[in-house]
Amino acid sequence: MTRWRPVVVGAGPAGVRAAQTLLRHGVRPVVIDEGERPGGQIYRRPPPGREVLPRKRYGFEWHRATALHEAGDRVAAQADYRPKTLVWNGAAGVLDLLEDGRAVELHYDSLLIATGAADRVLPFPGWTRPGVYTLGGAQVALKYQDTLLGPRIAFAGTGPLLYLVAYQYARAGAAVAAVLDTTPLGTQLGALPGMMARPSVLAKGLYYAAWLHAHGVPVRHGIRLDAALGEPRVAGVRYEAGGRMRELACDALAVGFGLRSETQLADLLDCEFRYDEPGRAWLPVLDAEGRSSLQGVYLAGDGTGIGGADHAEWAGERAALAMLADRGIAVDDGRRRWLARRLDRSRRFRQALERAFPLPDASAMLAGGDALLCRCEEISASQAREAVVRAGIREMNRLKALSRVGMGLCQGRMCQAGAAELLAHASGCGIGQVGRLRAQAPIKPLPLAVLGRARPS
């Protein structure tokens, strides 16, 4: 083993494969994981000591999930694995960690960021009521805790996760009230040719939708999500379909509109960003092998733009190989070319997927005006819009300063997508022109007391 000790942040599909690749080349990385065992969110596992979930909970993901869990366990045993550890700040050459309730400084000369993604959510009236959860959250309840939200649960939004989670809930015995997709069926069918780049993934998606149909779960396309109903708890969902308002009774509602890359660490380090039009989001600039604009900083996985778990595994390995090669360590060039081809095909598939499940028009969702835009500070869309008009705001950080949207505990993770759409709409600027919220440390809340006890690692 060399004394060179690169740092990998994240132990999901990208982080695990990156760490495994480094270990295979005789390099022992530090692996920082907010979770308590490797797997990340999409392959989230029960806590240590709890029973293995039955295969049917996972659907077709089971083989890949199991393979990643086994690889993750080897990484945890062989690397300097630090579970339940938060990176809450970063600068050139140093990360600030919260580890066992203590602030710890960790110095690095090579860093691989694999921080993944979470649901992209848009505000709508009632979305703070007990009973409204993200699609990913609904999945975590099932995979991590073996529990079901409900008893009756509806799924709304768009994206592949919509059908996957509805299927997983139905298979686990939940009463699935409906699947409400904001994308018209015609849009999805129009994207099918592009998705033939990865026919097996396409087949799984079609299978989930067909299974739901066959088991009597109503699936509606081209809806507009209007409101979560009920007071104080969710008792139903109102949506518009075919020009008519409809109401559906349910005890819980899971929503999501695709995924949002977790980019705050790359931002704190001052990596260069670019606006990505198809994803309607700002993303770190990368070269073909995962190098950021900063020397020694690499990125992989959904934190660099949404590619999905398979894509993240390949990208994690690719970035680790680039990191090794940059240090003069011999790597298999055939493998690098194979990964490049895989990732290229996967990227074409994901582009088609983005056409198949576009972000709905948020201005329509915000039209009611009484939706809370900011969940943390409870600022409504109409209050934010009024601030935009009154002060002539044209930029996201100005909106934050003058309206407090994005200033709460979540640091804009939940409201940024909706706030950008609202600002673009209210100011008449393009969504790409309004900028993005700059990350601020600490990127997640931490007790003030730990700061007095910081020590170098």
Added chain:
Amino acid sequence: MTAPSLPMLRRAGAAAVPAGSGALDFRLNGVPCTARRGDTVLTAILLQGDRLRVSPFSGAPRAGFCLMGACQDCWVQCADGRRLRACSTLVEEGMDLHCPPPAAGGDAP
């Protein structure tokens, strides 16, 4: 709303705790409750009811949102003054958790 609320969560697998493995006791608003080892604070509370906290602004109840440590919607108060992020904290034997009832309405003072 005075009617007892329907729990937000139910167990997908076997509801019973296998004998001698993993049942633990905690208190919710002073009432003794039972959880399973490996349950998060969020799971333990939402198997009993449908709220975790109330908003400091409107007094409206909240019950978590993302369940993966991103949204910060699930901070729960302990009797000893600690606040726990319920989705990413495992419940422990003897925890004394508090979920205040919703305010009568309007902004908190």
